[in-house]
Amino acid sequence: MGYTLTDVDGNVYLDFSSGIYVTGCGHSHPKITKEIQDMVGTLMNCHDFTTPVKAALLEKLVEILPGDLNGVQFYSDGTPAVEAGLRAARVATGGLEFISFWKDFHGKTLGSVSLALMSPDKGLRATGFFLAPRPNCYRCPFKMEYPSCNLYCADFLERVIDEETTGRLAAIVMEPIQGWAGSVFPPPEFIPRVREICDERNILLFLDEILTGMGRTGSWFACEHYNVVPDIMTIGKGLGNGFPVTAMVVKEEYKDFLEKISASSSYGGNPVACAAALATIKVIEEEKLLDNAKRIEKVIMDRLEKMKRDHPIVGDVRGKGCLFGIELVKDKDTKEPFDEAGKLIYQRAFQKGLAWIPAGHILRMSPPLIMPPDMAEKGMDILEEALSEVEKELGY
Numbered sequence: 001m002g003y004t005l006t007d008v009d010g011n012v013y014l015d016f017s018s019g020i021y022v023t024g025c026g027h028s029h030p031k032i033t034k035e036i037q038d039m040v041g042t043l044m045n046c047h048d049f050t051t052p053v054k055a056a057l058l059e060k061l062v063e064i065l066p067g068d069l070n071g072v073q074f075y076s077d078g079t080p081a082v083e084a085g086l087r088a089a090r091v092a093t094g095g096l097e098f099i100s101f102w103k104d105f106h107g108k109t110l111g112s113v114s115l116a117l118m119s120p121d122k123g124l125r126a127t128g129f130f131l132a133p134r135p136n137c138y139r140c141p142f143k144m145e146y147p148s149c150n151l152y153c154a155d156f157l158e159r160v161i162d163e164e165t166t167g168r169l170a171a172i173v174m175e176p177i178q179g180w181a182g183s184v185f186p187p188p189e190f191i192p193r194v195r196e197i198c199d200e201r202n203i204l205l206f207l208d209e210i211l212t213g214m215g216r217t218g219s220w221f222a223c224e225h226y227n228v229v230p231d232i233m234t235i236g237k238g239l240g241n242g243f244p245v246t247a248m249v250v251k252e253e254y255k256d257f258l259e260k261i262s263a264s265s266s267y268g269g270n271p272v273a274c275a276a277a278l279a280t281i282k283v284i285e286e287e288k289l290l291d292n293a294k295r296i297e298k299v300i301m302d303r304l305e306k307m308k309r310d311h312p313i314v315g316d317v318r319g320k321g322c323l324f325g326i327e328l329v330k331d332k333d334t335k336e337p338f339d340e341a342g343k344l345i346y347q348r349a350f351q352k353g354l355a356w357i358p359a360g361h362i363l364r365m366s367p368p369l370i371m372p373p374d375m376a377e378k379g380m381d382i383l384e385e386a387l388s389e390v391e392k393e394l395g396y
């Protein structure tokens, strides 16, 4: 319930994963559960027709979406929403090709997997999809330093466009903050510069906010931190607080294209899903969870910064709202990734009562937005204890 999980033996864990970045309002939030239960007894499917609950959700969603993003199509999984976004971008621009970024994650179907450079999917990518190096200031792919790099990653993105594509680009697709790859933040000017590049070249900007949206980073959507409004956005995970509901959203001027891509699906926007999403948005508002996410950020980042100072294997720490990453290294100068330490710390912290996302050398944490700050502090105590024990065992 809420921010804890109980296993079959009765052990209670603090949930620092929110399912998998999903249950921002906590498990089985009573208000959301009630709305879902009521709707199950009323109407479960009405194809893609507008129902009162869908109309109410659309109104509410458009209220919280940035800029003039107001053309909405619902789905039940993140991946079909991404696929619909790709189709919409092609229809809207007449372009065929896409550029995305190393190690971003967008799903596992042919189009979405083609946007990523992830083993073991490398051989599965379709043609017409190009990848650019993703900015990562801790491990700059160009071995430069921010800010003296002068945003070379954005210049290089333009080179990828010029050298690799035929010029018939439909969209640049990106996660505003990389989730799966380890909560990696771009330098602050990068996304605004990508927006400019898109405008200069008549390419659409498609931000995949499936993981970062719905308050995960302390704002409704991560693009707000960068003052950028995309042309296309996808939302999922936290939207239904665990009930499968996702959305592909386009700007006002591209609304008509939803018709042209035959956007509907069997379950997308069904009344139960709409009831779940509407209740979720209301809970985030009523319980002021965006403010709480910022409180959690302060508690956790203070502790992580201290861990970075005090522990030889903590190379980098980063976070916003309720999205965090800790990079473990064998040596702070060489930055050699320390996978073994990550696995051991993950297991040790789990045994001590921290349920979180399995790790390689990057520890990823996403507590729910409802986590009380003192419980966030408790989670950090568990993490630091596990970290100290493992460090000692590994001879540091």
Ligand SMILES: Cc1ncc(COP(=O)(O)O)c(C=O)c1O
Binding pocket: 077, 078, 079, 080, 082, 105, 106, 107, 108, 175, 179, 180, 208, 209, 210, 211, 236, 237
């Ligand atoms: C940024 C991003 N896009 C797309 C997806 C795919 O969503 P789903 O697993 O709901 O299909 C994910 C899932 O983790 C994601 O994090």
